[in-house]
Amino acid sequence: MNEEEIMLRVDCEEHRIIVDTRTTLLDALRERLGNTSPKKGCDHGQCGACTVLLDGRRANSCLALAVAHDGAEIVTAEALAENGDLHPMQRSFIEHDGYQCGYCTPGQIVSAVGMLDEVEAGWPSHVTGDVSAEKISLSDAEIRERMSGNLCRCGAYANIVPAIREVADERARR
Amino acid sequence: MSTATRVPGRAIGAPLDRIDGPQKVTGTAPYAYEHHVGYPLYLYPLQSDIVRGRVAQIDASAAEALPGVILVITHENAPRLADTSDKELAILQSDEVAFRGQYVGAVVAETFEIARHAAQIIKISYDEKAHDVALRADRDDLYTPDRVSGGFPTDTEEGDFDEAFSSAAVKLDETYATPMEHNNPMEPHTTVAVWEGGDLTLYESTQGPHRVKAKVAPIFGLDPSRVRVVAPYVGGGFGSKGLPHANTILAALAARKVEGRPVKFALTRQQMFSCVGYRTPTIQRIRLGADEDGRLTAISHEVVEQTAKIKEFAEQTAIATRMMYATGSRRTTHRLAALDVPVPSWMRAPGECPGMYALEAAMDEMAIKCNLDPVEFRIRNEPEIDALTGLPYSSRNLVACLREGARRFGWEDRDPIPCVWREGRWLVGTGVASATYPVGRQPGSRVRIRCEGDGRYAVEIGAADIGTGTWTALTQISADALDVGVEVIDLKIGDTNVPFASVAGNSSGITSWGSTIFEAARAFREQHGQDPSEGDEVEAGMPENPETDNYAMHAFGAYFVEARVDADTGEVRIPRMTGVFAVGNIINPKTARSQFIGGMTMGLGMALHEESLVDPRFGHVVNHDFAEYHIPTNADVGEMDIVWIEEEDPYVNPMGSKGIGEIGIVGSSAAIANAVYHASGIRVRDLPITPDKLVQ
Numbered sequence: 001m002n003e004e005e006i007m008l009r010v011d012c013e014e015h016r017i018i019v020d021t022r023t024t025l026l027d028a029l030r031e032r033l034g035n036t037s038p039k040k041g042c043d044h045g046q047c048g049a050c051t052v053l054l055d056g057r058r059a060n061s062c063l064a065l066a067v068a069h070d071g072a073e074i075v076t077a078e079a080l081a082e083n084g085d086l087h088p089m090q091r092s093f094i095e096h097d098g099y100q101c102g103y104c105t106p107g108q109i110v111s112a113v114g115m116l117d118e119v120e121a122g123w124p125s126h127v128t129g130d131v132s133a134e135k136i137s138l139s140d141a142e143i144r145e146r147m148s149g150n151l152c153r154c155g156a157y158a159n160i161v162p163a164i165r166e167v168a169d170e171r172a173r174r
Numbered sequence: 175m176s177t178a179t180r181v182p183g184r185a186i187g188a189p190l191d192r193i194d195g196p197q198k199v200t201g202t203a204p205y206a207y208e209h210h211v212g213y214p215l216y217l218y219p220l221q222s223d224i225v226r227g228r229v230a231q232i233d234a235s236a237a238e239a240l241p242g243v244i245l246v247i248t249h250e251n252a253p254r255l256a257d258t259s260d261k262e263l264a265i266l267q268s269d270e271v272a273f274r275g276q277y278v279g280a281v282v283a284e285t286f287e288i289a290r291h292a293a294q295i296i297k298i299s300y301d302e303k304a305h306d307v308a309l310r311a312d313r314d315d316l317y318t319p320d321r322v323s324g325g326f327p328t329d330t331e332e333g334d335f336d337e338a339f340s341s342a343a344v345k346l347d348e349t350y351a352t353p354m355e356h357n358n359p360m361e362p363h364t365t366v367a368v369w370e371g372g373d374l375t376l377y378e379s380t381q382g383p384h385r386v387k388a389k390v391a392p393i394f395g396l397d398p399s400r401v402r403v404v405a406p407y408v409g410g411g412f413g414s415k416g417l418p419h420a421n422t423i424l425a426a427l428a429a430r431k432v433e434g435r436p437v438k439f440a441l442t443r444q445q446m447f448s449c450v451g452y453r454t455p456t457i458q459r460i461r462l463g464a465d466e467d468g469r470l471t472a473i474s475h476e477v478v479e480q481t482a483k484i485k486e487f488a489e490q491t492a493i494a495t496r497m498m499y500a501t502g503s504r505r506t507t508h509r510l511a512a513l514d515v516p517v518p519s520w521m522r523a524p525g526e527c528p529g530m531y532a533l534e535a536a537m538d539e540m541a542i543k544c545n546l547d548p549v550e551f552r553i554r555n556e557p558e559i560d561a562l563t564g565l566p567y568s569s570r571n572l573v574a575c576l577r578e579g580a581r582r583f584g585w586e587d588r589d590p591i592p593c594v595w596r597e598g599r600w601l602v603g604t605g606v607a608s609a610t611y612p613v614g615r616q617p618g619s620r621v622r623i624r625c626e627g628d629g630r631y632a633v634e635i636g637a638a639d640i641g642t643g644t645w646t647a648l649t650q651i652s653a654d655a656l657d658v659g660v661e662v663i664d665l666k667i668g669d670t671n672v673p674f675a676s677v678a679g680n681s682s683g684i685t686s687w688g689s690t691i692f693e694a695a696r697a698f699r700e701q702h703g704q705d706p707s708e709g710d711e712v713e714a715g716m717p718e719n720p721e722t723d724n725y726a727m728h729a730f731g732a733y734f735v736e737a738r739v740d741a742d743t744g745e746v747r748i749p750r751m752t753g754v755f756a757v758g759n760i761i762n763p764k765t766a767r768s769q770f771i772g773g774m775t776m777g778l779g780m781a782l783h784e785e786s787l788v789d790p791r792f793g794h795v796v797n798h799d800f801a802e803y804h805i806p807t808n809a810d811v812g813e814m815d816i817v818w819i820e821e822e823d824p825y826v827n828p829m830g831s832k833g834i835g836e837i838g839i840v841g842s843s844a845a846i847a848n849a850v851y852h853a854s855g856i857r858v859r860d861l862p863i864t865p866d867k868l869v870q
Contacts, residue, residue, distance in 0.1 A: 001241065001288070022287040031286065036208040037201025039409070041360045042443040046800035049360055077201045090199035094191050097764045100772060101641025102198030103360040103409030109199055141809075148807040151800060153360045153410050154641045155775025156768060157807075158814035 006070040010035060011079030021067045026050045028066035029076070037076035037106045041151070048150035051107035051114075052076050058114030060149075077106030080113065089113050089167050096163035100154035108150045112164045115146045116171065138168050185650035185660050186829060189764040193660075194407070194645045203407040206364035206379040211436035214366070215244055217428050218289035219421070219439070220279035220296060221448060222271040225305035225793035226514045229269040229278055229298060237281060237292035246296065247428050248279035255423075256395030261484035262517045263393060265420045266427060271300065272484045273516050274307075274793035275448025277420055282428050282437055305514040307793045311349075311457040311478045316509040319481075319488040323524060324680075326490050332561065333503030338472035342463025346540045350460065350532035351860040353785040355453040356446065356795070357521045358805060359640075361409020363450045364440040365422045367429035374426060375402045378418075381411045382677030384636045386418045387670045393423060394430075406668035411640040412776070413520030416679040419450045447786060447798035451519025454479040454489050458532040468544035470555045471502040475533065481510045482517040489518065490525035494610055494840070495533050497728070500557035514793065520679060522776060523836035526611055527843075531780070531861065534607035534844030539857065542590070548606050548848070549576050549585060560726030568725035568825035571756030572608055575732040578819055579606070579754040583734035593855030600738040600747075603853025607845035609731035609755070611837040613826050614682030619716045620673035621687075621694035623656070627708030631656055632664045633694075634672035637687050641772075642835050643765030644683060650761055651688045651829060655695035673713060681729075681833025684761060685826065690716040692828040721825040729832040731755040733774065733842050737849035744865030746782055746850055749812040755837065758823040759830035766834055771814045773838020779806045780839070781846035782862050 002021040007014060010033055017032050024043070029035045029052070038061050041049030045063040052061045053075040061074075080087035089109050092098070099105040119138055124131040127145045136142065143161050152160065197203035222229075234246040252266035265277045278298060283289035322328050339345065359379075366377035374396065380386050383403040391398040408415065421441055429437035441450065456479045463472030475495040481487050492506035521527070541551035553573050559566050580586065588604055589595070595602040622634040633652040639645045644667060653660040666672050676686045694714035702710040734752040739745070753770050760766045783804035786795045797803045823830050843861060850868070851857045858867045 020285060020287045022291075023285075027286060030208075034210070036204070039201070039205070039361070040207075040440065041362070042800050044443065044799060044801070046443070047360065077199065081196075081200050086196060086199065090196075093199050094195035097192070097768045099192075099198055099641075100643070100765075100768050101360065101408065101410040102194070102203055103205060105198050106201030144809040144811070148809040151360065151805060151807060153358055153412070153776075153805060154768070155772035155806065155811070157775060157811040158771045159768060160808065 004067045006067060008069065009073045011076055019066045021065065023066045024062050025064040025066045025069055026061040029061060035076055035078065037078040039103050039107060041104065048111060049104045049107040051111045051150065053110055053114055058111050077109050080109065088170065092163040092167050096159045098160040098163035099156050104150060104152045108152065108160060111147060111150045116168055140165065185653040186759065186761050188650065188762065190646055190650060190660065190762055192643060192646045192765065193649055205361050205407050205409050206366060206377045206405065207438060207440050209366060209377045209404065211366055211368060214436040214438045215282045215284065215432060216286040216289045217425055217437050217439040218281050218293040219277050219424060219445065220293055220298065221275045222278050223274070224271055224300045224302045225274045225307065227271050227300050227302040229271065230301045231299045232279065233297040236295045240288060240292050242284040242288040243281060243292045244284065245282040245428065245431055246279065247282065247431060252427055253430050255393050257392045263418070263420055263423050265423055273482065273514055275516065277424050277449065280424055280428050282432060305793060307513050307515050307788055308790045309455050309480045309511050309513065313511050316478060316511055319486060319508065319510055322488040322490040322508050324490050326493055329507045330496055331505050335472050335474050335503040335505040338503040339461055339463040339474065342471050343466045344464045344543050346462040346536060346543060348460055348536060348539060348859060350458045350535055352456045352528040352531060353861060354455045354788065355521060355780065355784045356786050356803060357412040357414035357451065358446060358803070359410030359412055359414065362441040362443060362446055363415065363419060363421050365425035366436055366438045367425040368436040369429050369433045373400045375404065376422065376426065377404050378422060379408055379415055380405050380418065381408065381415045381638050381640050381679055383638060383668060383670045384674045385677045386422065389418050390422065390426065394426065403670045404668065405638055408638055408640040412522040413524060413679060414451045415640065416520050416677050421449060443800060444798045447795040448516055451517065452786065453521035453524065453528065454518040456491055456528045458491065460532055460536040462536055462540045464540065464544055468546045468551055468554050470499055473499065473501045474505040475529070476507045478509050478511070480513050480515060480518065482515050483512045485517045487518045491529040494526045494530050497560050497562045498533060498608070498610060499555040504561065522773065523611060523840045526840045530609065530841045531844045534841045535847050535859065538605065538848040538851070547590065549580050552576060552608055563726050565724065565726045568721065568727045569756070569758065569821050569823040570728065570730060571819055571821055572730040572732065574819050575730055575754040575756050576608070578817065579732040579734045579752050582815060582817065583752045585734060592852045599741050601741050601853040602736065602738050603849050603851065605735050605737065605845045605848030605852055607733050607841040607848060609733065609837050609841040611681055611729050611833065611840055613685060613727035613729065613832045614680035616676035616680065616682045616686050617716060619675045619686050619690040620713055621690045622673050622711060622713040623694045623698045624711035625702065625706040625708055626664065630662045630664060631658065632666060633691060634666045635675045635687055635690065636670050636672045637667045637675035637683060638678040639667060640678050642678065642683065642769065643762060644678065646765060647684055647761045648687060648691065651691050655692045681835045681837070684829065684831055685833060686716060688829050689827045690714065693717045719827065725825050727826050729755065729757040729834065729837050731837055733845035735845040735849040737846060737853045739850060739854040739868055744868035746863060748778055748846060750815065752815040753838065755818040756821045757818055757834050757837065758821050758826055758832040760818060761829060761831055767816050769834045770816045770838045773836065774814065774842045775806050775811055777839045777842025778810065778846060780861060781843035785862050
């Protein structure tokens with residue numbers, strides 16, 4: 001068994017831990033640091049329940065080895081809520097009932113937050129009509145396409161899309 | 175006293191946000207694996223890689239030498255179970271292997287990584303025997319089970335089907351097939367087992383904490399009072415978590431060997447395809463006969479499906495056919511093939527879901543043969559009473575659902591001729607199907623209500639919330655039953671330390687638990703009045719509902735679907751689905767709508783995506799992960815238009831509500847299949863409708 005010492009900044013707090021080099025970032029968060037906000041749904045990057053913001057971008061933490069991310073900045077859904085105030089995306093998921101069992105939900109919400117940043121940065125998707133356009137128009141088809149890495153077996157998609165749309169529209173007005 | 179008097183409420187009917195919303199959106203709601211337990215150990219299972227035979231030799235020496243490995247448990251050193259009558263659960267009690275993937279042992283180690291690695295280097299050899307895992311309708315060893323699941327008769331016969339069918343003016347005789355499907359809740363089946371001084375605590379991912387307790391206690395020879403099951407949050411179930419499976423026993427067995435330290439066991443996604451139940455594949459022959467006016471004179475629904483050799487599960491697939499439409503004669507049968515396979519079990523609307531796919535696809539074909547609009551054809555065959563019981567319906571508004579759905583969807587201008595509507599490369603079509611689900615009701619639930627002072631009330635019942643909204647709905651029901659605001663209710667569920675509750679299944683939760691809450695609230699007010707003192711409490715059991723002797727009770731619904739089929743690739747897209755339901759009173763419109771869209775989305779998966787493919791040579795599901803077992807993604811789902819019609823049903827329960835957790839998957843796959851036919855002109859009778867079946 002090989003071990004390495006790493007530092008992770010998780011939800012604004014620094015942690016120095018010695019990890020088995022086989023440990024995924026997800027298991028380091030859940031089993032070593034007790035942060036169970038990201039969930040384990042498949043452990044293979046196929047469901048998105050473990051999505052965190054990794055150095056500002058959404059990532060499947062089950063596909064990352066912790067040892068490869070020494071010094072990384074990680075944000076989970078737990079820290080999107082600041083000082084007890086829920087993030088607008090969290091409030092919108094509650095308002096639109098964009099969840100049922102709640103197991104995929106932290107991943108959906110982190111993914112949605114990361115996705116809106118990607119859209120703002122002008123990253124095109126598979127359904128983007130004009131990939132060279134400076135500004136992406138966030139249609140429902142764009143939301144659906146960009147959120148398809150986050151599976152929801154309860155089938156809340158038809159509520160997740162308007163939940164994200166409301167936050168995106170609000171953001172666009174600002 | 176009749177339980178059937180509806181109490182007009184203030185909280186019931188309000189679209190409240192989920193009261194557990196803040197915990198769920200931050201990820202702080204504790205699921206089974208996430209309860210804080212001190213110094214846990216981690217379990218990784220050993221599963222047979224043969225289908226049938228015996229374990230010959232186990233060489234665990236290399237694994238046992240690994241630092242951090244605490245225990246390798248196999249049939250050679252596992253504790254003996256006190257009750258081995260349930261062969262699915264009686265694991266590690268002998269060297270026998272009865273299906274591929276059966277547990278033959280486990281590694282317990284200080285970390286998950288060590289346990290997984292150790293499991294990979296254990297060498298197990300087997301004496302292999304010939305096996306048989308292939309379901310076919312022409313097998314000569316099909317047998318007739320005594321009853322089908324739910325306690326229903328295996329076969330029914332009404333009138334003279336053979337005579338009526340042979341003399342019918344219009345006839346249909348087709349066979350429909352549905353594949354093996356896996357529930358795949360997002361939270362894998364999970365157990366954290368802790369033994370302390372002979373007491374067993376299970377943090378469990380389950381739809382029925384009390385059911386787990388009742389099942390596990392005798393297996394370990396324990397008085398039930400020594401078992402506690404905790405499950406405040408459950409990451410979906412859809413039936414697979416309705417009964418404990420062998421993973422629960424494996425974790426508890428291993429934990430017994432390391433008494434004092436908790437053992438954590440969550441299945442991997444791949445392991446979810448071998449040991450936690452599945453929907454049986456079905457082969458369903460449907461024959462329909464009608465007169466010249468399109469009135470059904472003969473219905474026959476003959477089902478062939480599979481069960482496991484080690485334990486019988488007989489899905490009640492044809493049950494809805496027994497009551498759905500009026501007919502002069504009717505036959506339903508179920509035949510089983512007992513195979514060397516894992517035990518099939520419940521998956522969302524077991525019985526009604528695959529059965530109504532076949533019936534509603536056949537009704538579409540028959541409408542065309544009768545030269546009738548498929549909505550009109552269904553309305554023409556609406557029964558006056560319930561054929562199964564001979565009773566009138568407490569309420570039956572299928573016709574209203576069909577008419578309202580047709581209006582909302584814009585059905586009236588539909589050209590019935592298939593394959594004529596083309597937009598560019600897309601062939602477009604529309605389809606309809608009916609839905610039904612019985613008003614489930616299970617006995618035994620109990621509720622304790624206690625005044626906590628300051629006008630607050632504790633309401634305790636060991637029910638489960640698997641995403642259905644139980645936390646919120648029971649809070650609303652409690653508020654109205656006690657005639658107080660929701661803000662003063664402290665609901666406690668998900669723990670066997672509170673009174674018994676029946677399992678969250680059969681869409682029976684709200685009827686069973688809600689009726690019990692109303693009964694307990696009535697008793698509480700009777701004993702303690704409107705101004706109780708702190709500590710005043712009552713406990714009450716679920717009352718009988720005498721109206722079940724007088725009325726048949728079912729929910730109904732209808733779907734209208736638009737399908738688009740790519741003329742070149744066979745890709746199917748579903749841009750919009752309309753669902754109209756007649757389900758009595760709605761407890762919470764916000765969470766209810768989610769139940770309907772969730773069921774319809776799973777129906778979309780059934781229609782187009784889901785199929786567990788078994789390799790007959792090796793007996794395992796080949797596509798055992800989300801990359802290859804496709805469930806609907808966000809991009810697969812289009813517009814969902816959901817409504818329910820006003821339906822006052824004073825007979826079902828004090829809330830006037832009908833269960834809604836399953837009806838959304840019943841018939842929705844048929845509506846999609848019917849729309850795909852209308853779009854493409856191709857009638858696919860074996861689900862899922864994958865592109866290869868549409869490219870001809």
